[in-house]
Structure formats: structure tokens, C-alpha cells
Amino acid sequence: QFHHYSHTLFTPSSSSATHTRRRPHCPRMEISPSRHRRKDKVLIIVGATGSGKSRLSVELATLFPYSEIINSDKIQVYRGLDITTNKIPFHQRNNVPHHLLGDIDPSHGEFSPSDFRRHAGDIISDITSRRKLPIIVGGSNSFIHALLVERFDPESNVFDESSSLSTSISSDLRYKCCFLWMDISFPVLSEYLLKRVDDMFDSGMVNELAEFYEPDADNQTGLRKAIGVPEFDRFFKQYPPQVGPDESERHNPMREGAYIEAVKAIKDNTCQLAKRQIGKILRLKRAGWDLQRIDATEAFRAVLTSESNGGGEEFTGVWKKQVLEPSVKIVKRFLME
Ligand code: ATP
Structure with missing residues (x-):
């Protein structure tokens, strides 16, 4: 029913051609290759891990059916570890x-922010050339920053706490952006994350990690940095998965203790990740990025209480009112601009 917005997916850009001509040559900088007369419209959903970004993106793409998700x-x-990486x-x-979701072969090395800028930039061009709306969804703010800024310097880490904020994060963006920021009060989010890790284990995360285990692997790059891999590699070093526990080993309290320890480390690291991601989002906001905050706390409270009562109806109702409806309103306004 929102098809009629598709003709408004492009917006005149503010004299970007002159910007390009005035810019001094700088070989290290990655500058958008061609300055179009109009900037493409892009919707971006930011938020910490577990904040419901993926769900919202699919719901919006369903309501605005000319959308594609990146x-x-x-x-x-990376391809692989679908449960562990959620x-x-x-x-x-x-x-x-969905683009760039499990498309990259992890054996080809690290997929860098520069790689993301190039690949996702090409995908955006392709999507907009088909007069569709790209929706960028994911928790890596370094990737989002690399993709969106007009001038990207791969050498500088703008989220490095020691660097000066005002000079590092530019608000000069190469697309016409609409940002939805999924925000949840931290105590509620962390309670939800602990539950989510338990659900991931119920879905077979240990078997997935056991198959992925390599005794001599270096967990410093790419997919091997996923939360879960280093934590369970430590466990599997002591209790190798290939051997498989016999009955006596299965109930070995030392083994059980090490297992509980590994799960706890995953929970801690997931909450730490969420905290770091929120910090980075606040830095983007302070740097002038127009993040429109959607407070999903009540919906997550409902999911935590309603599941113990055996039903998700309350969650669905609160989610629609507090998350989906305000988001649809913002996107409609953006597409009409
Ligand atoms: P950083 O500068 O810390 O790398 P970033 O913004 O580039 O931050 P994040 O998305 O915050 O990237 O990811 C940082 C780390 O969090 C990853 O290296 C990984 O250990 C873990 N991580 C992120 N996303 C996932 C995921 N989907 N599954 C498992 N672990 C993840």
C-alpha cells in the first residue's frame, strides 16, 4: 500500500559537485567516486545487539515492499555460524x-570497513537504480560509519576513545539518510540478552561451535572473533568435542563447571558488546547524526514477562504501538521529503 512513495526515493543533493572539485587530492582517503546530482535515500536502523533491529527491518520492508536489506x-x-552469530x-x-548476510567466505580473510564501504556502496547503487529503498541493518557502527561518511579514511579509527570526537566523526554523509535508533533501557536489554544466549544454546549453538572448533586456530580474525568461538575453544581444548563425553564424563563436575564458565563468559561478553555499541551510537549522535530514537523498553519488558506467562500477545501489541507505528511514521515522512 506504500508503493506510491517509490518515486520519492531520490533527493537533490546540496552542490556536491562543487565539493568534489574543491577537495584536495589525498590518496589515503576513500572519496565517493561520482558525485550525483541527487543523493540516494537510505534507511539505517542502528541499535545494540538484541535490540530488535532485524525484526523491525523485515516488518518495514514488508510494509514498504520496494525495500531491500543490507x-x-x-x-x-561471513558464511557460517548462523546460530552463534544470530x-x-x-x-x-x-x-x-537480504544482502551481505552470510555472503562472504571467511577463509578469504578479514572483511574490513573499507571492503564494507565498497561492497555495500555498490549494492546501494544497484538497489536505487532499480528504484528501491536500501535498508541498512546491523550493530557494527564502524561499518555504518565507513559506509556513510562522504570522506572515509581507512587509517583512522573514529571510535577510538583516545581520538578527539569533534574532528573524527564527520556528519557530512554521502546519502540522504534516515536513522532509526532502537533504544532499550540497559537493565532490561541485559536481562533479555541473558535469556537470548540460553535460547541460542537450546537451538544447538554448542554443536555448531564443536563443528567449527580447530585446536590450533588463531581467533584474532573474521568469523573466529564471534562471541562464542574463543569462549568455547577454551572449553574444547580441555574437553575435545571429537572424543565426545561418555556417560561418566558427561556428569563430570569439572566438565560441567567449565561448561557453565564458558556460557557465563558468552553472556558477559554479549552484555559488554551491547554497552560498547551503545557508547558508539551516542558518539554518532553527539557528532550530529540525526538518529531518531525509538524506545523499545516496554516491548522488551513485555517479552520478558509474557514468555514466563506463556504468551507473546502482549509483546506484539506493545511492539506495534511503541516501535512499529512510530517507525512507520518516520519512514513515511522521510520518503515524502
Ligand atoms: P570494534 O571496533 O570493537 O570492532 P565494531 O563497531 O567494528 O567494533 P561490533 O559490531 O561492535 O564492531 O563488533 C565488535 C566485536 O563484537 C566483534 O569483533 C565480535 O567479537 C563481537 N560481535 C559483533 N557482532 C557479533 C555477532 N553477530 N555475533 C557474535 N559476535 C559478534
Whole structure:
């Protein structure tokens, strides 16, 4: 029903051609190759891990059916570890095209912010050339920053706490951006994250990690940095998965203790990740990025209480009112601009 917005997916850009001519030559900088007369419209959903970005993106892409989703989670870009990295399962994607979600071969080395800028930039050009709306969704703010800024310097880490904020994060963006920021009060989010890790284990995360285990692997790059891999590599070093526990080993209290320790480390690291991601989002906001905050706290409170009562109806109602409806309003306004 929102098809009629598709003709408004482009917006006149402010004298970008003159900017290009005036810019001094700088070989290290990656500058958008061609300055179009109009900037393409892009919708970006930011938020900490577990904040419901994927769900919202699919719902919006379903309501605005000319949309396609581009993943901006630096770990989910790789093929493999679908449960551990929490990729949205196929049956929940509602036939919405997803790009850079499990497309990259992890054996080809690290997929860098520069790689993301180039690949996602090409995908955006392709999507907009078909007069469709790109929706960028994922928790890696370094990727989102690399993709969106007009001038990107691969050498500088703008989220490095020691660098000066005002000079590092530019608000000069190469697309016409609409940002939705999924925000949840931290105590509620962390309670939800602990539960999510338990659910991931119920879905077979240990078997996935056991298959992925390599005794001599270096966990410093790419997919091997995923939360879960280093934590369980330590466990598998002591209790190798190939051997498989016999009955006596299965109930070995030392083994059980090490297992509980590994799960706890994953929970701690997931909450730490969420905290760091929120810090980075606040830095983007302070740098002048127009992030429109959607407070999903009540919806997450409902999911935590309603599941113990055996139903998700309350969650769905609160989610619609507090998250989906305000988001739809913002996107409609953006597309009409
Ligand atoms: P940083 O500068 O810390 O790398 P970033 O913004 O580039 O931050 P984040 O998305 O915050 O990237 O990811 C940082 C780390 O968090 C990853 O290296 C990985 O260990 C973990 N991580 C991120 N996303 C996932 C995921 N989907 N599954 C598992 N671990 C993840």
C-alpha cells in the first residue's frame, strides 16, 4: 500500500559537485567516486545487539515492499555460524532480499570497513537504480560509519576513545539518510540478552561451535572473533568435542563447571558488546547524526514477562504501538521529503 512513495526515493543533493572539485587530492582517503546530482535515500536502523533491529527491518520492508536489506553486522557478513552469530533465519525474512548476510567466505580473510564501504556502496547503487529503498541493518557502527561518511579514511579509527570526537566523526554523509535508533533501557536489554544466549544454546549453538572448533586456530580474525568461538575453544581444548563425553564424563563436575564458565563468559561478553555499541551510537549522535530514537523498553519488558506467562500477545501489541507505528511514521515522512 506504500508503493506510491517509490518515486520519492531520490533527493537533490546540496552542490556536491562543487565539493568534489574543491577537495584536495589525498590518496589515503576513500572519496565517493561520482558525485550525483541527487543523493540516494537510505534507511539505517542502528541499535545494540538484541535490540530488535532485524525484526523491525523485515516488518518495514514488508510494509514498504520496494525495500531491500543490507546487513551491517561485521560478523554476520561471513558464511557460517548462523546460530552463534544470530543471523535472522530464512523463514523470518518474509522473502525480503537480504544482502551481505552470510555472503562472504571467511577463509578469504578479514572483511574490513573499507571492503564494507565498497561492497555495500555498490549494492546501494544497484538497489536505487532499480528504484528501491536500501535498508541498512546491523550493530557494527564502524561499518555504518565507513559506509556513510562522504570522506572515509581507512587509517583512522573514529571510535577510538583516545581520538578527539569533534574532528573524527564527520556528519557530512554521502546519502540522504534516515536513522532509526532502537533504544532499550540497559537493565532490561541485559536481562533479555541473558535469556537470548540460553535460547541460542537450546537451538544447538554448542554443536555448531564443536563443528567449527580447530585446536590450533588463531581467533584474532573474521568469523573466529564471534562471541562464542574463543569462549568455547577454551572449553574444547580441555574437553575435545571429537572424543565426545561418555556417560561418566558427561556428569563430570569439572566438565560441567567449565561448561557453565564458558556460557557465563558468552553472556558477559554479549552484555559488554551491547554497552560498547551503545557508547558508539551516542558518539554518532553527539557528532550530529540525526538518529531518531525509538524506545523499545516496554516491548522488551513485555517479552520478558509474557514468555514466563506463556504468551507473546502482549509483546506484539506493545511492539506495534511503541516501535512499529512510530517507525512507520518516520519512514513515511522521510520518503515524502
Ligand atoms: P570494534 O571496533 O570493537 O570492532 P565494531 O563497531 O567494528 O567494533 P561490533 O559490531 O561492535 O564492531 O563488533 C565488535 C566485536 O563484537 C566483534 O569483533 C565480535 O567479537 C563481537 N560481535 C559483533 N557482532 C557479533 C555477532 N553477530 N555475533 C557474535 N559476535 C559478534
